[in-house]
Amino acid sequence: MEMLHLVPVIDEGLGNSTYLLDIGRGRALVVDPERDLRQVRAEALRLGLSIAYAAETHLHADFISGVRELEETERATVLAPDVGPRGFAHTVLNDGDNLDLGNITLQALATPGHSPEHLSYLLLDHGRIAGVFTGGSLMVGTAGRTDLVSPEMTVPLARAQYHSLHRLMELPNDTPVWPTHGAGSFCSAAAGGERMTTIGRERATNPLLQVAGEDAFVDALLGSLGTFPDYFLRLGEVNRRGPVVLGTTPPLPALSVDRVMSLREQGAQIVDARQPAHFAAGHIPGSLSIALRPVFATWLGWLAEPDRLVIIVRNPDQDPADIVWAAAQVGFDTLAGELDGGFPAWKNSAAAATGSLIEARSMVSGAEASATVLDVRQASEYAAGHVAAAWNIELGDLAGRLGEVPTGPLVVMCGHSERAMSAASILERGGRTAVAVLNGGAADWAREAGRSLETGR
Structure with missing residues (x-):
């Protein structure tokens, strides 16, 4: 043979x-x-x-x-x-x-x-x-x-x-x-x-x-x-x-700030593909943070609404082909386009929002030490090891369970920060304020606190 x-x-x-x-x-x-x-x-x-x-x-x-x-x-x-x-x-x-x-x-x-x-x-x-x-x-x-x-x-x-x-x-x-x-x-x-x-x-x-x-x-x-x-x-x-045959890479047309505003008023959703630090530094109010990485397709399919137009915000070093093919993988065949000039163009023309990306030490002895911790990982990840007293609502369920999230200041966490920033953007869209995102995961908290993680559900 x-x-x-x-x-x-x-x-x-x-x-x-x-x-x-x-x-x-x-x-x-x-x-x-x-x-x-x-x-x-x-x-x-x-x-x-x-x-x-x-x-x-x-x-x-x-x-x-x-x-x-x-x-x-x-x-x-x-x-x-x-x-x-x-x-x-x-x-x-x-x-x-x-x-x-x-x-x-x-x-x-x-x-x-x-x-x-x-x-x-x-x-x-x-x-x-x-x-x-x-x-x-x-x-x-x-x-x-x-x-x-x-x-x-x-x-x-x-x-x-x-x-x-x-x-x-x-x-x-x-x-x-x-x-x-x-x-x-x-x-x-x-x-x-x-x-x-x-x-x-x-x-x-x-x-x-x-x-x-x-x-x-x-x-x-x-x-x-x-x-x-x-x-x-x-x-x-x-x-x-049988899905539509795309043949070549789908387009991602450039949209002016005014056009983005108009489409948003008509119901379009804005997906920000930049990394968490960039999103925290400034973003379009109400936009959904889904960082471009290998699992971008999964979270776009899970979190974005399939019957609404999608507008992308990206950094110049992010390949638009990777974005449009990931979207096509989960059924978003044609994206409305991308913000021409990226977030800087928006910031120069319209009001922007910011987020908070914190280190583990701030959770342990800093300003967020008394905040409620919301862990948005899968239940199995949470059970394997989580911060003491942390709440667990999976990211995919969060939009439908906002009423269950405790009031007051929040620290949202996942394994690194990408899913947590997605969660923070959903919380912001739902009217929540005083939301911080942990730059890291449970292991970072454990090292800083000198404590073991809790296990079980």
Whole structure:
């Protein structure tokens, strides 16, 4: 068996891996591509490959799929499980179907659980097992969540996931496992940073495969799940119908201060992509702080309203292509534009707001020592270690729970400061004042206070 040329293209922000496989004769197979295909296309170009096939393991909820884009722009053949009529050309694969790609054969394995139609793809090289693409089924140390379809389907899909994982365990121990979802994905509960594994390793170490019986598996899987962004509930249908083909990088038109003011009066929302320190130094009143970083797409999809125009504020050193592609990944196909000249243009023409970014010592012995601490991390992060007496409201829930936030001065914190500044901007928009953001995280407070963090929920 020849050495496979498989290139994982990892999106650290969404926590997913797209796989580019050389299948011979200058052709490539791509598995679970995202809509932002810049890296995938760069790798294919580097290897001198044209993308002939684009396979999906399931109907994705966490990102807009790139298979429609590849079908239209690269004339790639789309391979996908059957989830009812799709709005674009594709080849349906069912359990046991084989697709001859030359020396390599792709065999579909039904592995429902993460979604009802989920397929894994067994890769056969000259008839021998070379590996398996497991999508949102078997992952490194965990398995895909089963609560994205409907509440009444969550337990039945968890039971299906149990049987799917045990079906995969019938493969040889040395079989490479190539999951799509991994650490950083809200489809996964994985904590480590590894993206690939083997059947034998998962058989020996995956906690979900160590429990005794189906009922215990269901309890363990559902007990490991945290919250997920609400945009997961709408992207699946977009992917089934077929998203708009963008082709090239979407534009980000320059908007004058007057035009921004006019659009804001008409209901547009302003998303400030600058880093927390810049936002604290000055920002457009009522704007939403979402710092441009790998997880920008997730928080834009979670916090911005999908039915309102989005205006971007950025610094000159921030690449507009990174912003518009991240937005497109979660369904914001066309942004209204960006503030021409950035925040300095606004500051020279209109009233601005400021924020407060503080160090841990100010929480311990400074002006904010008596303030209520609001921790906006995920519940699992909070439980792992938090400041004594800190309140926990996850950032994704904050806008709907402003009435629960204690009155008086607040210090908002997360792991570093980005999510906390997003929270502070939501609080400001809700009319709160005396809100400071910790520049750092719980560990910084613990060092400054000389105290241990509390654990538990």
